[in-house]
Amino acid sequence: MQILETRSKYSFIIEYDVKEFMKYIDLGTDIPILPEFRKYLIRSFKIYKSKAILLKKNIHDNIFNNNKGEIEGITIIFNEDPEILFFGFFGVYNHDYYKIDLMIKNLINYAKKNNFRKIRGPVNIPAVIFGFGFMEEGSSKIPFVGCPVNPPIYQKKFYENKFYSKYIEDTYKMAAFKVDPRKIPKYDFSDYEVKFPGKENIWKVMDEMIALHSSVMPEYSNITPNTIKNVQTLFDYIFEFGEEWMVWTLHYKPSGKMIGCGHAAPNPLSMDRRGRYDTARFLHWVVEKKHQKKGLTVLMYGSVSLEAFKNTSRTKLKYGNGPFGIKNEANIGFAKNKTMGVRTRRHIILEKMI
Template identity: 35%
Template sequence: MNQIHPNYSIKIEERTDEILKWLYIGTNLPFWPEFYQYITHDLKTFQAKSILLTEEGNITGHVLLFNENEEILYFGFFGVFNHDKNKIGFLLNKLIEYGKLNKFSKIIGPVNIPTFIYGWGFMEKGSEASIYIGKPINPPIYQELFFHKGFTLKTKELSLEGPVIKLNSKILKSFTLENYEMFHPKSWEEVLSFKPIFFRLNTNLPRDSVITPGTQHLYENYVEFAKTYGGLFLIVFVKYKITGDIIGCFLSIPNPFRKNKSDVYDSCEAFIILLEKEHQGKGLGWLLALFSAKKGWDNNIRYNSTPIEKNVKRSIRMAKKYGLEHKRTHLILEYSI
């Protein structure tokens, strides 16, 4: 599909190897060749496409398109060179046109797959702009133009960040719930065997709170990334002793953009926490977080970032209690067709 404008034209690109060449336009996070295997996995999983914006034959803008069903069109890696207002507006119009032409009912994004590397949302003005895993960086002109075009706020995600506190056993014991047991998988093979459990736990999330679609297809990709840049300490499961069932998990992401003086990765992001509904509201979430922080410290992790939805006030208070500060805000937007 090609469309003409006095100054610009667009092209729909479906070839994965070609899409890989242009995703960098839509992110300020490092786009290293060593990440290609993780990116390619998700592009192929979703059969993603790109809209490429060209000016006089040169590609100057990009937006990624993908979907899990016929209802919602997701977009990611939206960007143009020099953040030119006219080009952003033109590409945005083509994104909306594509959604209408293909009869989607909503457009949601930005969701930059794989999200465990490139994250989601437009960064809000005033946010810290340092390089960190899963934290997109962009000037405010993007969300301003999206809002002007009729997009509305779906989710406001806060990043609470700071040094990892060295926790002593007394603090952990004060949170201990005697009917629950936290544990790390013994091997990466065991981690992979827990995929059905992860998928079952993930179904407990309210539909509106799910940002990344198709998580049942993405588990192995996350595991491979955690294995390459981190370790088993990043993955915690919780067992309910009375039944022996695994009823929760806490997954973190290693941050390959930061190392200590010994050339060791020393930071991470708390990626996802899942609990069975009947075990929620008992403090298990924070017990998992503290257990994970303790194990992180034991494995050289000294800095952590935790994404928390703005309306989850209790979690924000708890994060600040343990020394984390609100450093960044990202906006996930939606458009009803």
């Protein structure tokens, strides 16, 4: 623990001990922290060597003792690039605008003192559970993994401190239904095959999936830094709560090459009356550029749907949730036109030049 700055009413403390700042992490998220989620938080914080900036309210019980106090604000900071300071889990007690502003200014001062050129966030690692970005006003507040909830005062105060929008992501609520893609006359999928590696074989194809994702979606790949470091957390989470069909790969039969992939995240925050998970967040639909515009997203969706409805003992999908960058016209078009998708949320990643 290190004191960064002290004022008459508040002190800023940087906390290095993960177990210590985990005591206050709920200040930085409205997504319920299930007991099973805590190990993923701790693992991610340690992998990224995260620290926490804490806002402590000073309580003077006498003129000689200023050690007591309550933590009223938190943000997690980490960096993979010496020029970019990432922050996440930014929140203050009662969402007080004055304390939010204090926290932002201290974050900026920390970045300046440590020679960062940019500040970017919020990125709430692991993002598969806690998401990224501040929620735009008017978005759905129904609890869902990967979908932070916050009042608009946060964005307002960041904009007042000269932050700007770096990346905007819309989330669509999509119908979940079973369809056999090979029975759709419009498409010829005879040269393609969808596979489900499952928990036992995911590590054999992981490197290919990461390389394919990075080549097709470079903008998104720059939001959460060095995702390779934390990819085991992603897949461990998916297979702990989810199903084998939630990770898939797409192959071109003539060459045997993987030319597409995707994965979905289970949402343990929503269950039906029988205790089954009834929603999932479909995170990625990636297709190599030269194979695009051939309906292959339809092939992947249909193949996944057939698997999803085979065994519904633990997961029976009522609907899906799909996040897409606002420039991702192909996937947005698929969500709207093929799954009757309706935009329900928007999240904004902010950045500031130092």
